[in-house]
Amino acid sequence: SQTIHQWPATLVQPVGSPLSLECTVEGTSNPNLYWYRQAAGRGLQLLFYSVGIGQISSEVPQNLSASRPQDRQFILSSKKLLLSDSGFYLCAWSGEGPGELFFGEGSRLTVL
Amino acid sequence: GDSVTQMEGPVTLSEEAFLTINCTYTATGYPSLFWYVQYPGEGLQLLLKATKADDKGSNKGFEATYRKETTSFHLEKGSVQVSDSAVYFCALKTSYDKVIFGPGTSLSVIP
Numbered sequence: 001s002q003t004i005h006q007w008p009a010t011l012v013q014p015v016g017s018p019l020s021l022e023c024t025v026e027g028t029s030n031p032n033l034y035w036y037r038q039a040a041g042r043g044l045q046l047l048f049y050s051v052g053i054g055q056i057s058s059e060v061p062q063n064l065s066a067s068r069p070q071d072r073q074f075i076l077s078s079k080k081l082l083l084s085d086s087g088f089y090l091c092a093w094s095g096e097g098p099g100e101l102f103f104g105e106g107s108r109l110t111v112l
Numbered sequence: 113g114d115s116v117t118q119m120e121g122p123v124t125l126s127e128e129a130f131l132t133i134n135c136t137y138t139a140t141g142y143p144s145l146f147w148y149v150q151y152p153g154e155g156l157q158l159l160l161k162a163t164k165a166d167d168k169g170s171n172k173g174f175e176a177t178y179r180k181e182t183t184s185f186h187l188e189k190g191s192v193q194v195s196d197s198a199v200y201f202c203a204l205k206t207s208y209d210k211v212i213f214g215p216g217t218s219l220s221v222i223p
Contacts, residue, residue: 032209043201043215044156051209059210090156094211098144098163101203101211103155 002027006091006104013111019064019078021107023091026072031093033074034101035066038088050074051096086111114139118202118214125192125221133187133217135176135202143204145169145178145185148213150199159187159200192221 006023013019025031032051036044046059048066056066063082067075074091091104118135125131137143147159147169160169165180174189185202202214 034211036213044213046210046212049210057210092211094205094209096209098161098205100146100158100161101148101156105155 002093002102004091004093004102004104006107008107009105010108011110013081013109015083015111016080019076019081019085019109021076021089021091021109023074023076023104024072025093028072028093028095030071031095033068034092034094035074035076036090036092038090038106040088044090048076081109081111083111085109114143114204114206114210114212116202116204116212116214119217120215122218122220125219127194127221127223128191129221131187131189131192131196131219133200133202133219135185135187135214137183137185137202137204139183139204139206141207142180143206145176146203146205147174147176147185147187148201148203150201150216152198156201192219194221194223197221 003026034049035047038044050056050068065077089107092101094101115138144163146161148156149159150156160171162169162178168177176185176187197220199216199218201216205211
């Protein structure tokens with residue numbers, strides 16, 4: 001069966017520090033991968049998605065970036081965090097076509 | 113661009129009342145449509161989906177019909193229960209695998 005792992009679960013970072021959130025999927029090949037941010041009491045904002053290695057689509061121009069160094073690994077990064085980057089970040093995967101999304105457990109980021 | 117609009121609520125209903133949560137979308141091509149649910153303290157999970165026009169998705173007493181002519185995918189349930197209290201998200205998946213969500217609708221069902 002397929003599983004998705006996302007870490008770290010919680011982190012507190014100072015403004016201006018770097019960020020790296022990692023997500024890996026097991027039990028499938030060539031998944032579509034997604035990064036979302038969910039603000040408290042609000043919906044999911046799509047940040048990046050990838051349909052294959054080296055193929056990253058950015059939906060929100062900001063100081064975040066994403067990379068897919070391996071087929072089942074998706075990394076969200078920042079060189080310098082802003083206060084506004086605080087939030088709950090969700091990684092998800094799906095198969096091709098009309099398949100549903102499967103979510104990781106999320107990473108709660110607090111920027112101080 | 114692609115977008116999903118849904119009533120944001122919060123919605124408060126008495127047990128056994130009828131539920132409708134409206135969802136409309138804008139997308140190029142022929143997207144697949146989804147409803148996800150997030151129960152308190154839990155992650156998002158798929159509630160139902162429809163992949164082409166006039167398809168009806170159903171699960172746990174909830175239904176939604178893909179209406180291409182009105183670009184809508186409204187969620188309905190004939191008789192809600194306290195256990196249906198959750199946040200409901202409408203979402204679409206484009207033909208190039210982009211998935212976007214509506215803002216979510218918070219539902220509270222009171223006994």
